[in-house]
Amino acid sequence: MGGRLAGRSALVTGAGSGIGRSVAQRFLAEGARVVLAAGVLASARAGAGRRAAGSDALAVEMDIADEAAVEAGFAAAAAAGYDLDVVVANAGVQLFGRDARVADLDLAVWQRTIDVNLTGTFLTLKHAVRAMRARGGSVIVTGSPTGLNGEGRDFTAYSSSKAGIHGMARAVAAAYAAEGIRVNTVVPGYTETPLVTAISEDTEDRAAIVSRIPLGRPGRPQDVEGIMVYLASDEAGFATGAIFRVDGGMTTL
Numbered sequence: 664m665g666g667r668l669a670g671r672s673a674l675v676t677g678a679g680s681g682i683g684r685s686v687a688q689r690f691l692a693e694g695a696r697v698v699l700a701a702g703v704l705a706s707a708r709a710g711a712g713r714r715a716a717g718s719d720a721l722a723v724e725m726d727i728a729d730e731a732a733v734e735a736g737f738a739a740a741a742a743a744g745y746d747l748d749v750v751v752a753n754a755g756v757q758l759f760g761r762d763a764r765v766a767d768l769d770l771a772v773w774q775r776t777i778d779v780n781l782t783g784t785f786l787t788l789k790h791a792v793r794a795m796r797a798r799g800g801s802v803i804v805t806g807s808p809t810g811l812n813g814e815g816r817d818f819t820a821y822s823s824s825k826a827g828i829h830g831m832a833r834a835v836a837a838a839y840a841a842e843g844i845r846v847n848t849v850v851p852g853y854t855e856t857p858l859v860t861a862i863s864e865d866t867e868d869r870a871a872i873v874s875r876i877p878l879g880r881p882g883r884p885q886d887v888e889g890i891m892v893y894l895a896s897d898e899a900g901f902a903t904g905a906i907f908r909v910d911g912g913m914t915t916l
């Protein structure tokens with residue numbers, strides 16, 4: 664089968680919905696074999712869609728905040744013959760209504776956000792690098808404008824976790840470049856997925872955030888697919904440690 668990712672094997676976390684699902688489906692369409700990882704098996708299977716029974720998609724349950732589960736997920740991929748060339752560390756949470764300005768932020772909300780977003784990404788990268796070390800590969804992490812220069816004011820925990828992810832990607836890129844492992848960060852802007860229903864279902868909040876997007880519309884999960892395919896492919900062979908923004912210009916303001 665042809666396609667820009669023909670012959671590649673990829674693992675995508677958070678593949679049951681939103682950006683992860685869209686990217687996993689696109690990787691399959693580009694000829695890759697894809698491990699769809701999700702916190703709940705039914706969600707991973709839903710992400711795989713009709714392909715779940717086929718040989719090019721494997722659904723695995725993998726809570727990224729739990730190292731034993733992450734290890735088991737990568738082991739299941741290897742056991743099924745997926746020699747990973749690409750890992751997309753994409754799963755994450757944003758605890759709308761609970762994440763807050765620092766003086767109002769509960770420790771438990773901070774901790775859960777850090778456990779999933781920052782520790783979960785660390786565990787995904789740790790086991791991704793172990794899986795890829797012999798052959799090299801491409802690791803892609805999903806960052807956020809809140810970790811750069813905007814949209815973070817009311818999200819202390821989330822923006823801290825995402826800034827941490829950006830730093831982690833840079834450090835891991837530098838550490839493993841000599842072994843042929845590239846690590847890059849994709850920063851989607853406001854993208855309408857289940858993560859942000861607190862905004863997308865509130866007419867006023869939605870209009871306010873769209874007014875801060877120079878291209879004048881919300882992002883869709885499909886908007887992030889192209890950059891992910893590029894970073895997963897050899898066309899990006901000289902790109903590592905970089906941040907790629909696909910945010911409609913949001914972080915220019």
Ligand SMILES: NC(=O)c1ccc[n+]([C@@H]2O[C@H](COP(=O)([O-])OP(=O)(O)OC[C@H]3O[C@@H](n4cnc5c(N)ncnc54)[C@H](O)[C@@H]3O)[C@@H](O)[C@H]2O)c1
Pocket residue numbers: 676677678679680681682683700701702703706725726727728753754755756757779783805806807808850851852853854855856857858859
């Ligand atoms: N939607 C946006 O506006 C936006 C903007 C910038 C960055 N992001 C980032 O994009 C990524 C994907 O989010 P999305 O917008 O597609 O939302 P989403 O909620 O559809 O996807 C996130 C996925 O992560 C999964 N997940 C949560 N905790 C997990 C855990 N412990 N283990 C395994 N999986 C877990 C969820 O089940 C979900 O499928 C996230 O990292 C998010 O922070 C989203």
